[in-house]
Amino acid sequence: MVDLGELYQQTILDHNRNPRNFRRLETANRTAEGSNPLCGDRIHLFVHVDGDTITDIGFQMPQGAGCAISKASASLMTDAVKGKSIAAAEEMFQAFRDMLAGGTNAPGKLAAFSGVRAFPSRIKCANLAWHALHAALQNSAAPVTTESAGDF
Amino acid sequence: MLETQKLRRDFPILERQENGKRLVYLDNAATSQKPRKVLEAIEHYYRCHNANVHRGAYGLAVEATDAYEAARTTVARFVNAWTREAVVFTRGTTESINLVAGSWGRANVQRGDSVVVTAMDHHSNIVPWQILCQEKGAKLRMVEITADGRIDLADYGKALDAKPKLVAFPYVSNSLGTVNPAAQLSKLAHAAGAVTVVDGAQSTPHLRVDVQALDCDFYAFSGHKMLAPMGSGALVAKPALLDAMPPYHGGGEMIERVWDDRSTWNKVPHKFEGGTPNVEAAVGLEAAIAYLEHLGMDRVAEHEQELARVAIERLSQIEGVTIYGPRDHRAGVVPFTYGDVHPHDLATILDRDGVCIRAGHHCTQPLMRRLGVAATARASFYIYNDVDDVDVLVSAVRKAGELFGVPA
Numbered sequence: 001m002v003d004l005g006e007l008y009q010q011t012i013l014d015h016n017r018n019p020r021n022f023r024r025l026e027t028a029n030r031t032a033e034g035s036n037p038l039c040g041d042r043i044h045l046f047v048h049v050d051g052d053t054i055t056d057i058g059f060q061m062p063q064g065a066g067c068a069i070s071k072a073s074a075s076l077m078t079d080a081v082k083g084k085s086i087a088a089a090e091e092m093f094q095a096f097r098d099m100l101a102g103g104t105n106a107p108g109k110l111a112a113f114s115g116v117r118a119f120p121s122r123i124k125c126a127n128l129a130w131h132a133l134h135a136a137l138q139n140s141a142a143p144v145t146t147e148s149a150g151d152f
Numbered sequence: 153m154l155e156t157q158k159l160r161r162d163f164p165i166l167e168r169q170e171n172g173k174r175l176v177y178l179d180n181a182a183t184s185q186k187p188r189k190v191l192e193a194i195e196h197y198y199r200c201h202n203a204n205v206h207r208g209a210y211g212l213a214v215e216a217t218d219a220y221e222a223a224r225t226t227v228a229r230f231v232n233a234w235t236r237e238a239v240v241f242t243r244g245t246t247e248s249i250n251l252v253a254g255s256w257g258r259a260n261v262q263r264g265d266s267v268v269v270t271a272m273d274h275h276s277n278i279v280p281w282q283i284l285c286q287e288k289g290a291k292l293r294m295v296e297i298t299a300d301g302r303i304d305l306a307d308y309g310k311a312l313d314a315k316p317k318l319v320a321f322p323y324v325s326n327s328l329g330t331v332n333p334a335a336q337l338s339k340l341a342h343a344a345g346a347v348t349v350v351d352g353a354q355s356t357p358h359l360r361v362d363v364q365a366l367d368c369d370f371y372a373f374s375g376h377k378m379l380a381p382m383g384s385g386a387l388v389a390k391p392a393l394l395d396a397m398p399p400y401h402g403g404g405e406m407i408e409r410v411w412d413d414r415s416t417w418n419k420v421p422h423k424f425e426g427g428t429p430n431v432e433a434a435v436g437l438e439a440a441i442a443y444l445e446h447l448g449m450d451r452v453a454e455h456e457q458e459l460a461r462v463a464i465e466r467l468s469q470i471e472g473v474t475i476y477g478p479r480d481h482r483a484g485v486v487p488f489t490y491g492d493v494h495p496h497d498l499a500t501i502l503d504r505d506g507v508c509i510r511a512g513h514h515c516t517q518p519l520m521r522r523l524g525v526a527a528t529a530r531a532s533f534y535i536y537n538d539v540d541d542v543d544v545l546v547s548a549v550r551k552a553g554e555l556f557g558v559p560a
Contacts, residue, residue, distance in 0.1 A: 004504050008497075008555055017557075039496055040513045040526045064526040067494035068556070119500060 006115035007122070008068065015072035020079050025058040034132030034144045036124050041070045045132040052085050054137075059129065069113075069122050074129035076109050086137050093130045100126060154447060154455045156538040162187040162443075163536055173506030176541045181326050181354060181485050181532035182510055183376045186440075190379055193439035194432045204428055206405060216431060223434035224421070230441045231352075231371065232362040233388045240394070240421040241434055244385035245353040246276040248372030249320070251387055251424060252349055253280035255397045256370075257318065263289035266316040268346070270295040270303050271522055272325045275515040277351040281320060290317075297522060301328040301477040308337065312344035319346045323355035323366075327516040327530070328477035329460065329485030331359070338368045347393070353377060357534070358456055358483050360449040363388050375433060379440035384433030387424070394420040401426040444535075452535055456484030459533040459542060466546045472559045473549070476528060484533035487514075490549060491558035495529040498552050505548040 025046035035042045042065040048056040057078045061071060077096075081089040095106040096113070100123050105111040116126045135144045160166045163185045168175055177185060203213040205220045228236040242248045257280075261267060267281050271294050278294075285292040293314065296307040303321065312319070319341040323334045334355075338348045347369040355361055357378030363371045370393070375384030399406055399417055403426030408416040417423045444452060463486045467473050472491035490498060495511035502509055510530045513520045520526065531545055552558075 004501060004555065007500065013556065038512070040517075040520075041496075042526075062526065063524075064494070067496040069497070122496070122500060125496065 007119055009112045009115060011076070011109055011112035012068060012072040015075040016068035019059075019071055019075040021058045021075065021082070022060065023058040024060055025056055027056065028058070030136040030139055032132040032136035032144060034128050034135070036070075036128055039067070039125070041066050041125060041128055043070070043074055043129055043132050045074075045129065045136050047133070047136045049086065049137070052087070054081050054084055054086065054089060057082050057133075059132075067122075067125050069116065069125035070128045073113060073126045076112065077129045077133060080108065080110060081133065089133065089137065093134055096130055097127065153458060153538070154451060154535055156536055159447075160536050162189065164188060164191070166536060170506040170508070171504050173504075174544075176505075176507045176537075176544045178531040178533065178537065178541065178545060179508045179510045180357075180377070180534035180537075181514075181530065183382065184357065184379050184534050185536065186379055186381065186436075187443055189443050190381070190436045190439045194381060194436045197432055197435045202431075205431055206422070220429065220431045220434050223438035226438045226441050227386055227388075230361070230445070231356065231373075231388055232364050234364060235391055237420050238388055238391050238394065240387045240389070240424045241429055242372075242385050242387050243383050243430070243433075244374035244376065245274075245351060245372045246374075248370075248385060248387035249277055249349065249351065250280045251400045252370045252372070252389075253284045255400045255424070256347070256393065257281075257284040258287075259398055261285070261288050261290050261317050265290040266293050266311075266314045267291070268293045268295060268308075268311045268316045268319040268341075270308075270321045271297045272301070272303065272328055272330065272516065272519050273320065273322055274326055274351060274353065275517070276353075277320050277322060277349070278518065281318075294518060295321075297328075297519070300479070301325070301330050302481075303330075303332055303337065308340065312340060312346070315344055316341075316346045318349060319344075320349040320351065322351040322353070323361075324358065324483045324485075325477070325516075325519075326354045326485065327487055327514040327519050327528070329482040329487065329532075330478050331355075331481045331483055334368065335366045338366055342367070354483065354485070357444075359453040369393055375437040375440060378437075379443055380437040381433050383430050384437040386437075391420065394424070397424075399426070400424050403427045405429075447535060453483075455535060456533045456537075457482070459537055459539070460484045460486050462539055463531060463533075463542045463545065466542060467549065470546070470549060470553065472553065476523060485530065486532070487528040487530045489525060489528050490553065491556070493552055493556045493558055495527040497556070498529045498549065501552040501555065502545070502548045505544060505551070507545055507548050509545070 028046035030047040044060045046058045059074045099106045201215040203216040205217040293311045296304045341348045349370040350368040352373035356373035371388040376382040406426035476487040499511035
C-alpha cells in the first residue's frame with residue numbers, strides 16, 4: 001500500500017501552507033479560470049506574456065476552494081514556468097501529465113507529485129492549474145473545467 | 153442501540169477491507185450498503201419469476217406483475233400512503249421531483265407565479281424548479297436558513313405571502329442533518345394556497361415516515377439510500393392530484409387506447425410508469441423495507457441519532473473542528489471542517505484508515521455559499537455503524553491534523 005507520505009510530500013505540504021505567487025496580477029495579459037465541478041475546486045490564473053516569454057504569473061483560489069494537492073500544484077507550477085517560454089511551459093505540462101498517467105517523473109520539484117499516481121481520485125486536483133495555464137496560453141476565453149477537458 | 157455486530161454479518165460488502173483496514177462506511181447519506189436479503193430477493197426474482205409485467209397472459213407474467221404490485225403495497229404501507237395507487241415507482245428522488253415539475257408544474261405554474269424552495273435543498277429539489285420557472289416565466293424564491301442551520305420560519309412566512317403555487321423543502325437536510333418540521337411547513341404552505349413537495353431522500357431511510365400525518369401533497373424518495381438497489385424509488389402523492397395530472401413520459405403501459413393521432417391514459421399510477429418498469433428495483437425495495445421494519449424505524453432513528461451525538465461530542469474535542477447544523481432535531485449526518493485542511497484531503501487521509509466519508513458541496517451549492525465554505529467533510533451513519541466506527545473516524549481526523557500541522 002502506498003503511504004500517505006508519498007502523496008503529501010513535504011514539498012507539497014509546504015507549498016499548500018505557503019503558496020508562492022499567490023496573488024492577483026494586475027499586469028496580466030492572459031487569464032484563465034479553472035474549476036473541478038465535482039469537488040468545487042476553483043482557480044483564477046493570471047499570466048503576463050511578453051513576446052514568447054512568461055514574464056510573470058500569479059494565481060488565486062477562492063477561500064477554501066483548493067485542496068492541498070491543487071493549491072500546491074498551482075504554486076509549484078507558477079514557480080516552474082516563470083521566466084520560461086510558452087513552448088517550454090507546454091512541454092512541462094506534457095511531462096507532468098505523462099507522470100500522472102504512469103510515466104517517468106516530471107523534472108525538478110514537479111516530481112513531488114509522483115505520489116498522486118497512486119491516488120486516482122486526486123489526479124484532477126494536480127492537473128487543474130496546468131489546464132488553466134494551457135487555456136491562458138491559448139488565450140482561450142472559455143473557463144476550463146476538469147469535466148470538459150477530456151484528458152484529465 | 154442496535155446490535156451492529158450481528159447486523160454487519162448481513163452485509164457482505166462490510167467483510168471486505170479497505171487499504172488493509174476494516175471498512176468503516178460513513179457515507180450513508182450518499183448511498184447505503186445492501187443486506188444479503190435484498191441481494192437474494194433480486195436474484196430470486198430473476199431466477200424464478202422474471203417476465204414483463206402487466207401484459208402477459210401466461211402464469212410467469214402474472215407472477216412478475218404480482219411481485220411488482222406487492223412491492224407497491226409494501227411501500228404504501230411503509231410511508232402510510234393514502235392508497236396503494238398513490239405510489240408511483242420512479243428511479244429515485246430526482247426522477248420523482250422532475251415528474252412533479254414536468255407534469256404538475258407545467259400544467260399549473262404560469263407566468264408571474266412563484267415557486268418556493270429553501271436554501272438547504274439538494275440540487276435535485278432546486279434545479280427542476282429553476283428549469284420550470286425559466287420555462288414559464290415564474291419566479292423562484294429561495295427561503296433563507298438560520299445561523300444554526302434551520303429553515304428561517306420568518307423568511308418562510310414572507311415567501312408564503314406571495315401566494316406561491318408550490319413549495320418544496322427537504323424533510324431532512326443531506327448537508328446539515330436538520331430534521332425540518334415538515335408537517336408544520338406543509339400546513340403553513342397549504343394555508344397560503346400552495347401544494348407541497350417534500351424531498352424525503354434523507355428521511356425515508358432513517359425515521360418513521362407518515363405522509364398522511366405530514367399532509368404533504370408530493371413525497372419523493374430513493375431506495376438506494378435505504379438498503380435497496382440503485383434505481384429504485386417512488387413518488388407518493390395525493391390520489392386526486394395524480395388523477396388530474398398529465399402524463400410525464402409517453403410510451404407503453406401508460407396508455408389506455410392509442411389512435412393514429414392521439415391517446416388516452418391508463419389509470420394512476422400506471423399513467424406515470426411508461427415503459428417496462430424496474431421490477432428488480434421494486435422487489436429489492438420491498439425486501440429492504442422488510443429488513444428495516446424488522447428492526448423498527450424508531451429504533452433505527454434512535455441508533456443514528458445516538459451515533460451522531462457521540463460523533464459530534466468527540467469531534468468537537470479536537471481543536472480546530474467546526475461542526476455544521478443544529479444542536480438538536482438532527483439526523484445521523486455530521487458535517488464538519490477541520491482547520492484549513494481541505495475536506496478532500498481529509499477524505500483521502502481517512503480513506504487510508506478504511507473510513508469512507510464524503511467531501512465536497514454535497515449537491516447543495518446555495519447552502520455552501522451561505523455557510524461560507526466551498527466544501528465540508530460529512531460523516532453519515534446507518535444501522536451497521538457503531539461507536540467503534542466513530543472512534544476510528546475521530547482518530548483518523550486527528551492523524552490528518554498531525555500530518556497537516558493543525559492547529560498551526
